[in-house]
Amino acid sequence: MSLAEARGAPERVAQDTRQPLLDIAHVSKIYPSGDSVVRALDDVSIRIMPGEYVAIMGQSGSGKSTLMNIMGCLDRPSLGTYRVLGRDIATLDADDLASLRCRTFGFVFQRYNLLPAITAEENVEIPAIYAGRPKAERVSRARALLGRLGLADRAGHRPSQLSGGQQQRVSIARALMNEAPVILADEPTGALDSHSGAEVLALLAELNREGRTILLITHDPEVAAHARRIVRLQDGRVVSDQVNGDPAETPPAPPVASTLKVRNNFLSDLGEAVKMAFRSMRANLFRTVLTLLGVIIGVAAVIAMLGIGQGSKQSVLDRIASMGTNLLVVRPGAPGIRSTGSNASLSLEDAQAIADEVPNVLAVSPERSTGATVRVGNIDYATTIQGASPGYTAARDLAMADGTMFTERDVEGYAPVVVLGRTVARVMxxxxxxxxxxxxxxxxxPYEVAGVLAPRGANAFGMDQDDIVLMPITTGFMRVFGRRFLSAATVAVEDPDRIDETQEAIAVLLRQRHRAEDFQIRNTSSILEMATATADTLTRLLGFVAAISLVVGGIGVMNIMLVSVTERTREIGIRMATGARxxxxxxQFNTEALVICGAGGLVGVGFGLGTALLLKSFGSLVILTPGPPLLAFGCAFLTGIVFGYLPARKAAGLDPVAALAYE
Structure with missing residues (x-):
């Protein structure tokens, strides 16, 4: 034991006039522990010169791992300063430290810390990915390093297919990938047998002879003896710092300097992130399928619901349009008061005046209706009797399937003739x-059948428009209705663009005739607009209800991604140690969420279109346009961004030291 050791003061190596590679000055690392604190490092000062081979030795709890984390820029000191090539790391943010690790340090861990889902070659490439090096260059160098370390034939094997010694050599190859001038080896032989351990130590010595600075963390004196300088720690303090053996023996080569330039290449990073995302999905296939299912159901529901909504909307609009979009319907009763069959404010003469005096009128059909039973032989059928004029077919845009419409002469002569709707004709x-x-x-x-109307189907309210019997309005007044007033007058306008003008002219005419506003005029084009707005609202409601399932699927994605962050904490630490910003x-994690939601969106689009077509084949009116699939896929993609952000932010905010130590 030296005199300095006997006095409890560390023995120092002779001072070097060159700029130190690593300069630790009065560094302390303090952790709170209840009401007190724990000093993992206590006023430690060490200078590491380029090309040195230094062993930092101490028992468990001596602070050597904490010192290694600080020296490797994985952690920061609580007190004191630490400079790397003259740069104070206190002035660097997290990304600057990541770049510094990427080009300066290569880590060799006791437990290898290889990613299990990828091959040895891909593990070696990781630091070069975060340095922005081209793919071809990465592959070429990774293969060259593995070949140098005797693993050329194992490059395509995963870590689980390699022995402990082989995994550690892969770890060393990874540390050399970016030509790091400093190799930090944390108990590199701790998990190896004696033969494999000797091979690793021989390899570290060879790297040092090439000019690399080696920092060897160990508790084993035999391992430490391979270094040319040994720093001993105890209770967080340096108790000795001495040269091991004769410094003149085996002079080292000129020290390796860092020449790597870290380049940020977003497209390259994105490509690697997508590749890693698919690999992660394959590694947890069953969980991925369950996660995709939520997105698939959400997207498919949006497409199917919007298709059904559009179909229902079109059905309603077609039925309203079948009544005519150039119609004005005049009904008795003051505005705001529901018209009833007993209201006598609208007469046959009013309808005639509209036809004679109002311009832009194509046809006027005075109308009154009631329910009655029609009989033929022993067949009785209850239907609607509609009193009308010959202008009814023109006003309603109706065609005759058989026979003819009754004439003005029939109206004037109170003729007992009728025109049957298709349903009544078929039944009777x-x-x-x-x-x-x-x-x-x-x-x-008895009434003679003059003709049969062409079929029209159900109206906008689902009522059968063919369940009707038409007769001259005058005949109806005399023989069926009993009272001579109208329930409505339907006016067909010639120019639909002037329908509002015509409506106002009718209103002026009837106010002059009645000296009161005891009528209502309804514009079928406004009904169409109202129905369109209502149908749009219902379609949006259907889409909103379907979108809820997409949101639920997004929450499932976020939950799985949070679980994935927890499961892959050590992987995140490895990536950070190898230079990931x-x-x-x-x-990486946002891309994984986007890939999951994008893949689920594509499958969901196919499933949704298939569901819609299946419903259509069963008779449902479904309208498919490019909008809903694009909207649904866009929402799925947006879901990936929104619900992937929180897990990605959590992953990016992990402390490298804590992540590497996570079990």
Missing amino acids: FPDGRSPVGRYVLIKNV RANIML
Whole structure:
């Protein structure tokens, strides 16, 4: 024991006039522990010169691992200063430290810290990825390093397929990937047998002879003896710092200097992130499928619901349009008061005045209706009796399937003729013969069938428009309705662009005739607009309900990504130790969320379109346009960004030291 050791003061090596590579000056690392503190390092000062081979030795709890973390820029001192090539690390942010690690330090860990899901070659490439080196250059150097270390034939094997010694050599190759001038080896032989351990130590000595600075962390004196300088720690303090053997023996080569330039290449980083994302998804296939399922269901529901909503909307609009979009319907009763069948404020003369005096009128059909039973032989059928004029077919844009419409002469002569809707004709004359010229009884009065209307189907309210019997309005007044006033007058305008002008002209005419506003005028184009707005609202509601499932799927993605961050904490630490910046970690986990949601979105689009087509084949009216699939996929992609951010932020904010120590 030296005199200095006997006095309890560390023995120092002779001072070197060159600039130190690593300069630790009065560094302390303090951790709170309840009401007191623990000093993992206590006023430590060490200078490491370029090309040295230094062993930092001490028992468990002596502070050597804490010192290594600070020297490797994985951690910061609580007190004191630490300079790397003259740069004070206190002035560097997390990304600056990552860049410094990337080009200066290569880590060799006791437990190898290789990523299990990728090959040896891909593990070696990791530091070069974060340095922004091209793919071809990375592959070439990784293969060359593995070949030098005797692992050329194991480059495509995963860590689980390699022995402990082989894994440690892969770890050393990774440390050399960016030509790091400093190799930090933390108990590199601790998990190896004696033969493999000797091979690793021989390799470290060879690297030192090439000019690399080696920092060997160990508790084993036999391992420490391979270094040319030994620094002993005890209770966080340096108790000795001495040269091991004769410094003149085996003079080292000129020290290796860092020449690597870290380049930020977003497209390259994104490509690697996508590749790693698919690899991570394959590693947890069942969990990935369950996560995708939530996104798939959400996207498919949005597409199917919007398709159904658009189909329902179009169905309603078609039915309203079938009534005509150039119609004005005049009803008795003051505005705001519901019209009833007993309101007598609208007369046949009013309808005639509108036809004669208002411009832009194509046809006017005075109308009154009631329910009645129609009989043919022993067949009775309850239907709607509609009194109208010959202008009814023009106003309603109706066609005749058989026979003709009754005429103005029939109206003037109170003729007992009728025109049947298709439903009534089918029920009353089931023999298939034409009803034209045959008779039906209404209130025991025979009426000749003049014609049959072409089928129209259900209206906007689902009512059968073919369940009707038309008769001259005058005949209806005399034989069926009993009272001579109208329930409505339908006006077809010639120029739909002037429909509002025509509506106002009718209103002026009727106010002059009645000397009061005891009527209401409804514009079918406004009804169409209202129905469109209502259908749009319902479609949006359906889409919103479906989008809820997409949000639920997004929450599932976020939950799985948070679990993934916890499971892969050590991997994150490894990536940070090898030069990954916070942006790289953020990009990695955000990309994984985007890949999951993007893949789920694509499958969901296919599933949604398939569901919609299946519903269409069963008779549902479904309209598919490019909008809903693009919207649903866009929402899925946005879900990946939104719900992937929090897990990615959590991953990027991890402390490298804590992440590496995570079990």
